[in-house]
Amino acid sequence: MDIAEVKQNGIVILGLKGRLDASNAGTLESKVLALIDAGERRFVVDCAQLDYISSAGLRVLLMAVKRLNANGGKIAIAALQDQIKEVFDIAGFSSIFQICGTQAEAVATVQ
Amino acid sequence: MSSATLRLSNQLAELERASRWLEEFGRREGLPPRMIFEVNLALDEILTNVISYGYEPGETHGIVVELTLLPQTLRVEVEDDGRPFNPIDVPEPDFDKPVAERPIGGLGVHLVRQVMDKVEYRRVEGRNRLTMTKSTTPTSPTGD
Numbered sequence: 001m002d003i004a005e006v007k008q009n010g011i012v013i014l015g016l017k018g019r020l021d022a023s024n025a026g027t028l029e030s031k032v033l034a035l036i037d038a039g040e041r042r043f044v045v046d047c048a049q050l051d052y053i054s055s056a057g058l059r060v061l062l063m064a065v066k067r068l069n070a071n072g073g074k075i076a077i078a079a080l081q082d083q084i085k086e087v088f089d090i091a092g093f094s095s096i097f098q099i100c101g102t103q104a105e106a107v108a109t110v111q
Numbered sequence: 112m113s114s115a116t117l118r119l120s121n122q123l124a125e126l127e128r129a130s131r132w133l134e135e136f137g138r139r140e141g142l143p144p145r146m147i148f149e150v151n152l153a154l155d156e157i158l159t160n161v162i163s164y165g166y167e168p169g170e171t172h173g174i175v176v177e178l179t180l181l182p183q184t185l186r187v188e189v190e191d192d193g194r195p196f197n198p199i200d201v202p203e204p205d206f207d208k209p210v211a212e213r214p215i216g217g218l219g220v221h222l223v224r225q226v227m228d229k230v231e232y233r234r235v236e237g238r239n240r241l242t243m244t245k246s247t248t249p250t251s252p253t254g255d
Contacts, residue, residue, distance in 0.1 A: 023123035055219035
């Protein structure tokens with residue numbers, strides 16, 4: 001998995017590419033925790049190029065939304081591929097997260 | 112009847128290899144991509160549990176995965192010599208809880224139950240043997 005990180009107008013946009021599974025979820029977790037600890041409060045996770053996610057990846061996103069809810073932050077998920085949206089639905093995550101069709105919509109949601 | 116066997120070591124880096132192997136099998140047998148995605152998820156979750164919690168740190172072990180294509184059904188068997196673990200015993204997560212109270216974890220087994228038609232566990236001669244099946248017919252219901 002590759003993680004591209006861009007910050008624009010106070011919003012951190014993380015672009016995930018490839019597979020997010022138990023072998024690399026820790027990398028994403030460390031990155032997100034470090035950003036939150038550094039004071040970042042608005043996040044967009046762009047999943048346009050994310051081909052696969054397992055519960056290990058979902059766990060990192062759940063942890064992030066919990067932290068951000070607790071400290072007044074916001075997070076939105078953008079551009080889920082159909083099969084990943086299905087995993088979100090089965091896991092009950094579609095009701096927890098703001099899920100947007102495009103990165104631009106997600107950015108507008110957390111602004 | 113087609114079948115394939117893969118031997119993995121207990122390292123998380125093996126998850127991607129298992130996934131590629133399963134996709135290759137699916138392509139060769141002309142199985143629906145959506146079905147393969149779901150079986151991939153179930154296999155990944157089971158292997159993740161075995162690799163993460165099955166062994167003492169630092170030990171090297173082998174895990175065997177066998178795919179068998181039966182009429183209208185794909186069977187996936189995972190066998191390991193880790194500590195006894197029956198995923199069927201894992202309680203379902205409570206989806207009515209607010210976000211702050213949701214436990215981080217417990218989701219993997221839930222995903223397995225939802226995407227596979229049937230999951231069976233046996234402890235045989237000091238080994239865990241998990242057998243999962245899924246219909247190859249795209250219209251078949253998933254889950255319970």
